[in-house]
């Protein structure tokens with residue numbers, strides 16, 4: 581059983597802890613927060629936990645793995661410190677603000693003989709293997725993957741504030757927050773694209789509220805949509821020489837229906853968990869327990885392809901983060 585510590589005390593951390601406990605691979609042991617009140621409030625539902633507001637004390641504590649769910653731009657420095665302290669790190673998506681940061685985290689993990697994971701939950705869904713198997717005898721002609729959901733932080737934004745998720749200082753915006761899921765779907769199914777474009781509705785800070793991009797592969801392209809100022813109910817689709825496969829979504833995939841060019845409809849049997857974070861939590865615990873560097877490296881190769889692509893897309897739309905000045 582892995583001793584788990586957490587950074588960030590918002591709802592997503594409760595969700596991850598629930599999944600971690602359900603996986604039976606972890607026991608939550610410690611909470612780091614900037615305030616003791618918040619640490620106590622978070623810990624209330626989990627019994628006796630160690631509470632930390634001092635960063636050095638937290639890193640020196642007896643933990644195996646730390647889950648990081650702070651604002652995006654903090655992930656890199658926090659994960660680097662966690663790895664340097666000899667602990668494994670599970671970092672919420674987007675794990676980094678720039679591809680350069682990911683290279684540094686990979687090197688740091690290798691140097692300290694620990695593992696680092698991006699909590700990109702859709703990359704771990706079994707549906708992708710089932711879809712890949714179904715597509716093996718077909719020629720891919722293209723795909724559409726989108727994720728757009730009206731943000732609970734929109735009223736704050738409209739009232740003139742800058743919530744973290746819309747902040748250039750915190751590496752926010754639609755592409756980094758939700759667009760990462762469609763990009764992961766494309767990379768998981770088709771590998772790294774050769775190049776990518778992105779055009780967006782942007783705030784004066786350059787952070788995107790909504791955007792549309794294309795990922796270019798040899799012989800086809802994938803259209804990507806991301807949005808935080810509106811909700812899309814549009815499904816995802818994969819186009820082949822033999823027909824179209826329609827998915828309910830490109831994350832938490834629960835249905836896949838193929839309509840052949842002559843109109844025959846086939847429903848694929850898709851495995852999925854109700855808890856969207858359970859499979860990734862299981863995978864990370866297994867990789868740590870088995871010291872499975874090969875598997876962890878495969879996930880990092882996918883993460884690198886995703887972050888290289890996101891960076892190319894950001895450059896196309898001229899979305900600039902404070903973090904771009906720090907490392908690159």
Ligand SMILES: NC(=O)c1ccc[n+]([C@@H]2O[C@H](COP(=O)([O-])OP(=O)(O)OC[C@H]3O[C@@H](n4cnc5c(N)ncnc54)[C@H](OP(=O)(O)O)[C@@H]3O)[C@@H](O)[C@H]2O)c1
Nearest residue numbers: 588589590592613614615618649650651652672673674744
């Ligand atoms: N996988 C998923 O489905 C999913 C869903 C939602 C979010 N996420 C990811 O989870 C991460 C957190 O998202 P969120 O919406 O929960 O973010 P958030 O509310 O802005 O911040 C999360 C936590 O980070 C700490 N924090 C906030 N502002 C900070 C600051 N200025 N300096 C240092 N710490 C600060 C706070 O904890 P304390 O006050 O206790 O220090 C807060 O509870 C993001 O990377 C997001 O992409 C993933």
